[in-house]
Amino acid sequence: MWAIRFRIAIRLKSAFSFIAFQKITSIRALNTVGVGEVINILTSDGYRIFDAVVFGTCNFCVPPLLVICTVYSIWVMGYTALVGIFVYVIFILVQYASTRLITFFRKKIVVVTDNRLHTTNEVLTFMKLIKMCAWEKSFEKRIADIRQEEMALLDKLGYFLCVNSTISTVTPIIATIVTIIVHTSLGFPLCATATYTVSSVFSCMRLSLGSLQCAAKAIAEGGVSLERLKKILLIENLEHYVILQPGSPDALVMKQASFSWDKHESSPESSPESSPETSPETESQCGAHAPGKVESKLALRNISFTLPKGSLLGICGSIGSGKTTLISSILEQMHMLHGSVMVDGTFAYVAQQAWIFHGTIRDNILMGEEFHHDRYDKTIQACSLQHDLVLLPNGDMTEIGERGLNLSGGQKQRVSLARAVYSNKDILLLDDPLSAVDAHVAKHIFQECIKKELRGKTVVLVTHQLQYLEFCDQVLLLENGEIKEKGTHEALIKSEGQYACLMKSIQLTKLHDSKWQDYKPQVESVEVKLRGSDDARANGMQTSESKQKLVSEEFLQEGSVKWRTYHEYCKAAGGYLKVLCLLLIFILYMGTTNLSSWTRLWNSRCGTSDRSFMFDSAPVTQLGRETPPTSDSCNISENPDLHFYQQISGYIIIAMLLFGGIKEYYFGDVTQTASCNLHDRMLKNILCSPMSFFDTTPTGRMANRFSKDQNEIELLLPCSLQSVIQYGLSVLFTLASIAAVFPVVLCLVPLLGLIFFVLLYVFQRFVRAMKIMENVSMSPWISLTTSTLQGLSTVHGYGKKEQFMDM
Incomplete structure (x- = not known):
């Protein structure tokens, strides 16, 4: 199923980019969409569609899994299990509201990102002029101001992403604790078997909630990308008003033709039959506009001439008279309001x-x-x-x-x-x-x-x-x-x-x-x-045998990621001390979410008020040689210190929420600081580079660093990094919990570690190679796109649209 989704996602991503490029080459000169927006659509938005297909379909497994877990938990514990389900429903609603806000901020972010990419592309395009006039500092400040606005929105977006991430982690634990507290407070019997079973059921639901969080984020961002594609697709194509007249003695004939850059309906004021006394102000009006559109002046009015085949027509006039x-x-490339244009050739x-x-x-x-x-x-x-x-x-x-x-x-x-x-x-x-x-x-x-x-x-x-x-x-x-x-x-x-x-x-x-x-x-x-x-x-x-390459080939780094790369990222994030503090917060947070140890201790002391277990270092019973304190006949509701255990459980919930909030806020601050510093350093280094660098480095390659690569550092890398840290610590805590009861399992850890290391090594080599190929192929694609957009009128004039589509 995963392979099918992955294959469909790749095809849709390619189709998304192809349709966008095809549409862009079909419209007239880009005055309705900026180059930065086009680059962003062709690079980042395609991956939003990819993620929406891969992760968005996970939503379909959430309802049946929720129903199955609900029925089974009720069968094990009774109707009090609905309390935990109710906790799940509340947090799912919170996730839904958070997702709506994520969509809202995502729409605002892409606008600012388009502006930043547009300005950056202009700077890279006219770098020779900027360096001749020593304008590097002023343009660096201009891009930095746009970047600051973008980072402010990214920070707000990060808060709600943190809320979703925290919810997907703490919900199963809170649901388990609240269910146990309510069940025991009502005096219903609760044995260790039911406790562990319900805890496992709710932990199983964590996977569905985590998938729901990823799916909600992917679908929200994919929806924004589809709206942006829709905006491009709704732009009107070239208006084919030229009438072909094969066999005519004239090559070009214009009769009372009036043109405007904006499309609006013709009116009597601008019609050919209007009286000669009509003022220019009246002639420039084109009648009823579409709602919300502003009337604009005609660019050309009542153009009439006949050009026979084989003749030379000279056009002169002052600057701004309308020659071009x-x-x-x-x-x-314009909108014809009335008149006709006939061509043979x-x-x-x-x-x-x-x-x-x-x-x-x-x-x-x-x-x-x-x-x-x-x-x-x-x-x-x-x-x-x-x-x-x-x-x-x-x-x-x-x-x-x-x-x-x-x-x-x-x-x-x-x-x-x-x-x-x-x-x-x-x-x-x-x-x-x-x-x-x-x-x-x-x-x-x-x-x-x-x-x-x-x-x-x-x-x-x-x-x-x-x-x-x-x-x-x-x-x-x-x-x-x-x-x-x-x-x-x-x-x-x-x-x-x-x-x-x-x-x-x-x-x-x-x-x-x-x-x-x-x-x-x-x-x-x-x-x-x-x-x-x-x-x-x-x-x-x-011939090309002696041809020297002007443009340098993109450097392909083979092998694993160098440690210097991690060092530079930690340095950009604020230094190793800040990173160590972040790791410590993760450890404290994962310690509070490790509920199995506390549940085992609670069940081990049912029916007794002895709290010495909290300071007892005696070994726990192993391999069934001694009868463990917990059994099916043990009822933890009859524990004299029930309120004490319930209070500790409540404190665990508070600690989880507290450390979860601190962890998400601090993690967002560290990753956003790293992203901002890396972007600023990259921009400064490029602006300070000599002209020889710009002569040998395509603009598309540099634009790829500021668009797709920067997007991955800002959004994809933090998600992956958080998953690695949390799952790594979760594995360590789980192994520690299992080893406390069943130490023999530690003998299998080296063998399992070796197997997973081999799988990880093989997987990383293939993924790294494909990622390098993808990044290298993306730069020429961006270069072709920007070059085509700059010469769109020429491409249309020669009728070479299909040729550039096939490149």
């Missing part, structure tokens, strides 16, 4: 900020396409990448770090442009591709790539370099999300409108001036240099 927004609307997209993923230069250019040498060579030459590939150590097989960290801004932009050119798509959307390159390189790209290599393709060129607009077939001038002027360059100049004034205000460099005369020889000199280097560098395209 227009490209986004063509890629279906496939898209290639060059973003204003070039998107480069981790891989070689060739991988970034091909982007999953088949390699064709001639087309690849032409693309390299057209995008002016030959000289760069010659200088790189391994040509186009040079490994590029995340976000192209070892490339300049111009190189990244040209690699992104080469990707679009090589894709051989019908319509190319170029969002200011010339802004990041030098002037002579921009001239080469415009002449050799856009005008020559892309001849016959439909090109939409957004640019701030207005000297190239006169070579475009059509020009659009945007202002405040509207087309202010459109037409050919010559027609717009003759109209002497805003476009003509804009062109006159700049010193436009003509293509036939002296600088353009030097263009051809300069390219030829570069080509000669490349041809002379072809034999040595194979035209800048080398």
Whole structure:
């Protein structure tokens, strides 16, 4: 049964992560969900579902076990056994209320954790800028403030987890003591056999209560994870409003199209038939919104133009006029309120900020396409990448770090442009591709790539370099999300409108001036240099045999956990003295929960008021050679010192609750202190690391330490550590109790210890190996996710969603 649950849990965890990633790649640019939330969902929340399946099903065994134990205890002791059952029911209700509060705090914690991961991911992403400006301290303080808020909520959550843990331990003992006290106070006879039997029955119910505690916690946290997944799944997918018109003479046609980043219904105020006198404020209103939504301005209004196939459209305008927004609307990254968009062809997209993923230069250019040498060579030459590939150590097989960290801004932009050119798509959307390159390189790209290599393709060129607009077939001038002027360059100049004034205000460099005369020889000199280097560098395209790894491999520590790891954890928890105090509290607590010795002493003195047993060191009867004081005929209710024994039992209950509360509070303080200190040390060490560390370490690997690994230190490790300490001490106390009555059992302890040691050794090796494999595979998964989210518009533009889903 356990194996079946475990297998189902693994499949559901994988399905959970896959569905979340699939949904995220299906929505438009992430403005409704943060990167930190995505990382948290794909790492931590998947394990919440796993735990909910593995432990949550334990709830099904609790009701039948409770019924069986209730019937059997009544048959042994009578109806007074219902008192113990009533104690169980009360504590189960307390656990239920505690679980509701755990769910409440868990929902608040994940929000703060998402914020922390989002901020941490931003810091790791822009570390070069942070170090150049010496902002490490300020960002460390910012993350520390968020972490402090998270720790405050974790402390509150820990209190209720402590309540559940304490209840599952003390309930059987309290139920047994209260049942015996009530039974004897009513004067009902009670023999030793019934006492031990009921105590064993209630101890058996401890397992069900412990399972209920784990199941309640797992189900509560799994429910929070499912709600977070539901929130992602309810985000609306890309709105496919582009109409495909195969065989049309026009590549792109927009008719009275208005777009907004927020979805709301169209209204007469913003309809195409509205009067020209309608004010901009009225036009920007989109009618009735959904309840609770705020009306927002239209990003683009009444866009109309026709772009024939094979033509070059230039788009200009001031900053914020809507040029990039227009490209986004063509890629279906917005909501169309009215109008129509008709397309005949496939898209290639060059973003204003070039998107480069981790891989070689060739991988970034091909982007999953088949390699064709001639087309690849032409693309390299057209995008002016030959000289760069010659200088790189391994040509186009040079490994590029995340976000192209070892490339300049111009190189990244040209690699992104080469990707679009090589894709051989019908319509190319170029969002200011010339802004990041030098002037002579921009001239080469415009002449050799856009005008020559892309001849016959439909090109939409957004640019701030207005000297190239006169070579475009059509020009659009945007202002405040509207087309202010459109037409050919010559027609717009003759109209002497805003476009003509804009062109006159700049010193436009003509293509036939002296600088353009030097263009051809300069390219030829570069080509000669490349041809002379072809034999040595194979035209800048080398195989992977000489490729050097830029990104370091993740270190895999083999063997058992080093003692230094435990030392560092104890040090982070507050030192060995604090840990020893915690161990002492555990010993005192487990001593109070060891009820068997006190029950045996009570039953051994039934019918006599002699209390000398409390100080008597005489050996206890062994192996039945002497008749023990307790027997079926002995009635402990007739003991003259009954009230004394009942008082001691009451004191045991008080001591258990007292030491249980102290133990849980102190244990929570120690583990949370360790978690906080380890996080702060890790953050400080990473912020103080040199840039070479960030150049060779993927962001996903570092993000994995702050998300999944940190979550295990905060929540999973304390639970496991508490179980090890409590069960270890319980075994020692149980062996001591058995040895006091039956010392021969100590002869079997070494043999049993050896068997369990061998099993533990084999089990740990397999578990450790699987855990290492899981952690190592998680880092590339996070890196792929963050990289895909950063280039989501590019992935959608090229139609590569399925390719990234298969990676």
